[in-house]
Amino acid sequence: MRSLCLSLLTGLILLQNAVADEKTTDALSSFQVKPGFRIELVASEPLLRDPVALAFDENGRMFVVEYPEYNQQFAKDKQPVTGSIRMLEDTDDDGRYDKSTVYVSDLAAPSAVACYNGGLFVAAAPDLLFCKDTNGDGKADTREVVFTGLRRLENRTDPSLNTLLWGLDNRFHACTSYSGAEVRAVKHPDERPRSIGNRGFLFDPRTLRFDLTSGGGQHGLAIDDWGQEFLCNNSSPVKMLMYDDRYLARNPYLKAPAPAVEITEGGKHTQLFRISPEEYWRQERTRLRNEGKFRGSNEGGKSSGFFTAATGVTIYRGDAWPAEYRGSVFVGEPANNLVFRGKLEPKGVGLVAKRADAGREFLASTDTSFRPVQFANGPDGNLYVIDMNRDLIEGAMFLPPELLKKVNVTGGDRRGRIYRIVRDDFQQPKLPRLGEATTAELVKLLAHRNGWHRDTAARLLYERQDRSAVPALKRLAAEAEYPVTRMTALHVLDGLDALDEASLLRALKDNEPQVRVHALRLAEARVKTSTALRDRLLAMGDDPSLRVRYQLAFSLGELVSSPERNQVFAELTVRDGSDQWMELALLSSLAKGAGSVFEALARQKDYRQWKQGARFLIALARQTGAAGQQQETEAVLKSLLAWSDTERQQQEAALLALLAAQPEKTRRAFLTSHQQTLKPILGRILEESRAEALNTKLPLKQRLTAIERLGFAPFREVQEVFSELLEPQQVNPVQVSAMLTLSDFQDEQIAKLLISRWAKMTPALRTKAAEVLLSRAAWSGALIDAIEAGTIGRGDLSPARVELLKQHPDKTLASRVSKLYADRALARRDEVVQQYQESLKRNGAVPQGKAVFKKVCSACHRLEGVGTAVGADLKAIRDRGKAGVLLHILDPNREVKPQYMSYTLVLESGQVLSGMIANESVNSITVRKPDGTETTVLRINIEEIRSSGLSFMPEGLEKQIDKAAMADLLSYLMSLQAGQETSR
Template sequence: MKARTIRRALLLSLLICGWLVTSQLPAANPKTDSTEPDYSAELPRIAPKSPEESLKSMRLKAGFHAEIVAAEPLIRSPMAMDFDEFGRAFVVELPEYNQYGSLKPHGKGAIKRLEDTDGDGRFDKATVYVDDLNYPTAVACWDGGILVGVAPDILFCKDTDGDGRADVRRTHFTGFGQDKAGEGMLNSFRWRIDNRFHIPTGLDGGEIVAAQSSEATKTKPINVRGQHLLLEPRGMTIEATSGGGQHGMSLDDWNLRGFVCGNSEPVHLLMYDGRYLARNPYLQAPAAAINIAPEGKFTKLMRLSEVEPWRVLRTRLRKAGAIPGSDEGGTASGFFTGATGITVYRGDAWPSEFRGQLFVGEVANNLVYRARLEPNGVGMTAHRADPDAEFLASTDNWFRPVQFANAPDGTLYVLDMYRELIEGAAFLAPQILKHMDASAGADKGRIFRIAPDGFQFKPASRLGDLPTVELVRLFEHPNAWHRDTASRLIYQRQDRVAVAPLRQLAATSPSPLARVMALYSLQGLSALEPSSIVTALKDPEPKVREHALRLAESFADQADVREAVLPLADDSDQRVRYQAAFTLGAFSGDEAARALGKLAARDGADSWMQLAILSSVGQRRGEFLALLLQDREIRKTPHGRAMLGAVASQIGAANVKNDFALFLRQLDMLSSDAADKSLAEELVKNLVSKQPSVRELLSGATGGKAKEIIAAMIRDARAAASDEQKSPTERATAVRTLATAN
């Protein structure tokens, strides 16, 4: 009874306390009691323009003009496009962009097929080819249908009954990452001359698997974080390659260089194919995608549109610390913050000096940036091409150039998503976002043709109707769409009638690019012969030799191919030598090792060449180390010592006894001068730093320099570690040495 009374008293006390506390709290009335400032007066809405008005708002480089190719209501929110063999455009519609930040639903994404039925150069018919897509971001034509990137999947969709709508819809791969803002997913599917699609995976990565694999055929997932994929469409197989960038990827005519862009850096170059590095698991490599724009994220832009009020307000609030985020130097615009859709112009309608130049959409600044490329060692530098004004800039704030396409007519098409807000709503402070409609413009969208003045439009050729032999001739066509489509159709058809004309083209075409494309098509038909490779390895055009080296890797067991490959380690062209350094990893034997040594002596000072050489060391680590140590000149150079140290580290990590024994023998052959003594110490440190078992083997050596070096290292390190006269850095180094030797 007493306990019950106590509990009642306690409960009553709690209730009274709760009433007293809550009675002191203010009533929840956001209209009258909120202390948050009202920014509505600073955030006026910007009205959209009609397609024709927006066209008039553009300022282009002298000699060029824009034309409307498609606009709402025919399309909405265009995100990506590809052309089939009949010149029809398949356009990704993405009304879902920023829909999560809006109260107005706009439906799911779709792929529309656009046709120009009257041949006037403007699409006039749209058919919904595929709908009910949850955030599609990429499309590519294949085998009478389309591949669709719609994270987490890659689909194949095809119309088999002729009604214009896909009745086949298969998921082939799954596992691609997704993000709420929708700006980092897979994108920009591109056909390559080696008969595969290049699939950039954006920032979201993923663990990719075949969607329809059984337990018996299931393979290990491919992690694509920071990597791209190569998709072979006939067998529907994939493998990882080097990647990077956010949204946009383009290849040059030769497919030797891939370009991507980041949000704030307009041009990155993919420096190597990651498949080469995968051969050597002990090789540490830098990221493949490197910035090649001299000013990088500090590249100044010449914007014509008024800065949106929300950008001005956000910068002010960030600068004051009222909301999180960088104030970006206190400037609301005029720099890259929305670089996207990087594309190499590869058409034939523009003046020839524009071929091979880069175009990047800057959606936040309503403009298109142009860069010209210059060789820089084995890489490139992308310089601003327009010093006084952007190639294309608009005064229309809604102009959002998200992607580009090299068109059948030889011009460049610009996909304008046309939105009031292109910033991901997830990145806007709530006190700003609540005054905006994040998805305004989801029902709009335009595609523009950028053409030189005097351009006369001609309807696209119906390449799908051509016999295979005529497709082969198109490899000499000056327009990329013709060449790429012909390449894809030849691989698609697998028509053996193409073999003879392809061999003829590879041997005699006056176009070096056509010669290379013929070789890859022969490979795709399983008809490439070693003799064709040998001829190409001796071609006067360096880019042909570069491709021939890649193709030679499949013929590494052929003596005549080997004999033609080895001299290219001493080629006059550095890019050829760079490829040779990678390719030699496919060839075994002392001659290949000596060729790598020759490359190390000539080009080892270049860090990218050094990477390529080390990728090819593979199982011949000990032999390659011995080869380098026998060259006194290499031992003297900083790059030679760095390469020797890298190989010693690989030997330590691999922990192969034969390599270890070879290492000890070579160490004993070094001279006793100060430089060689220092080098020997460095090599031992690199070797033993990798794992305890190596240290045990080394400390168990019965004699020679290795044992002497370890004893001296320990003695000197003990002295240095306890010497108060030494600097902190020197003492820390000594402690690390002791840890290594123990």
């Protein structure tokens, strides 16, 4: 009997192996890979399913994130599934994983994993967890929430936190996608939650504190050997982070462009060489877009062959491939079943990613289920490809409803493969078990050519905090042949709190520019206490490397303003200031001293008459004005007054930049104290501006510039001009510009002027005028007076504006509005929704529905060329279905997305801004107001910011839309035709 059982067992094993071999052959035969390489299957179902990320621990075990929930919310028969982390082991060292254990189970939407201290950090919104197996059974028995507050977007498939990577700075780095969440460190309850909207996330695994840095990616983060970071979005294959926004944080007066810049030569429209057949639904979706029946760009009528699902950007850092491949950037394009390779080349202070494989892709498959979503550099020096192997990789929300019914959105949810790409002559090496390595052995591994070995050794040294490593690390930093090793050793020393001045001074003179770059960064925390380091930085202004000078421009900001420092800034500006990123770096370091640098540069007549020089001087003047430091401001003014008449245009531009950036009260005081000095220049400017603003024969742009300049005059001197500019005969842009300029004044006569013109204004202009009046409490009171008196109709204020006014910071004003609009008391939402259910059963008329939209909704939404794009984009609203749309209209506060929540900002000047937060950075916030305009303000000028907790869309629209009109509106919204949206 025992012999029979053994025979049956042996037969079963042989059968399983035969099936696996057949499956492997079928899968591998579908691929075309770059000549000189081959692709190997190292793990597949049933060992794993739905893989989206992986990490290797120090002993070569592979931990795989499984995400079976993907698209499950759109399935016809929704299943209660959760994700997990699988531990895969290669028990016979042949390179193929043959043992699988569920290490962590029951995870909600897991998206990333990283190994640390014998356990795992796991991203699973809303938490980042630390899980560890403490009893050796292969399953995590501890599960601790480390950070919480991450958010998973409704109906979206993009994880809010993904791609956890170890960085040179002894921190884990992550991409935050579109989370916009308020995250807090659980171990530090005294620290306030912090918004991670559009920013990167990094944390110290020892202290469990986190920091924010530059970001702006969707799914994927790459770090190269030198610590440069790259991101990607669906339609943006390779984005390079140009700066760390901690440099912006130290200069609150600086507004900056987004740090993530697309560097792929062709961007989204890079030609892709797909070899798989196009899916039927993909062709149909393109046809519907071409015919204007579904949202999204039709991409010139093509349904594939371009980036629409770029993901998993990764830099190859291994040692098993030919040397020319090291540093290549790889991007998965799962919608096209291929892997793109780019070659990174220098371009200014940045890089450009050029197609590396002419006329083909590095890897492509004929199998439409091949979905390369992520990559990893392996211990063996090869690149690993994570294939989710789904029938549908697109978020189901991006398919037209009529096609969605025909697609199995979760097809393949029990499949999953992990491949590795190897050289044709690759032979499996015996991999080291770094967990058993001594500290001395770990230090030696920093010289390894495989980035995985260096990263893992550096992480383990940071975990152990064994200071016996210090002498050997110092020798490596000074003498290692491999430049990356010298640089890495510096960071490891820093992680052990053992980085000394001598090592830094030596590194600042290293013959490899990138080592000097990192030495500059590491010196920043020490220059204020080290004269030697300070002097060395001041001597590096003539460094031959542009990349070093770029970093120097940032790092010098850590020095106290001094003539020596400012002279180096001036030299860098003359040499490199025409580069926009160098200009940003210089300005970031000049929270103090901008005026002095302006003075030094302005002495050079050739420089100030050079186009790029004049531009930088204007930027310096603007920053000096914003900082409001009297000595610096006086320095700029003194320099300007010395310029000749031939430089009148540059002089005026710089002076106006200085004045415009000053806080309002500061500017008025400055103009008063320098009235006689500035009279010749300002008098000339204002006289010309009065004439140009009213001259209808001049180009519109010239008139608008003139109107803006009138804001520097006392209001009493230009009141008549503005009165004429608000006459109905003036074109709309002129009237709007006049109103915006008036909002910068404080004079009470402005409210009287706008209210006196109200009857002559169009509805659109009344919306603009209302925004001006509501920007100051005194003017708001005058507006409410006019409404109470009947001079202005109550209906002239939109419901959204009324609701915001009810929460105005001025409680007296808020109370008056509440009483004035008391008859708009809102019924219970559930009752209203129930009353309007009959609208769902009626067949509404589309033309009438469009008219309802124009009358009621167009103040905040834009469709088919009608309305103002303030609130949510409605082009895809039919995907919600009629019932969902009705619920959203009648009960907008039932579920409010953070990006559509209303906020009120009170500025130091007394102005009040209300609207949605359209964008934010470390230094500034952009508010989108009800009239559709956007205003960006520096955080330093914000006195108070608070959320209403309510949707920007008001409740109570049933007061304006009866049940028949609602049926018409729903019919119109359900008939919506194409919009412009890029999606998977």
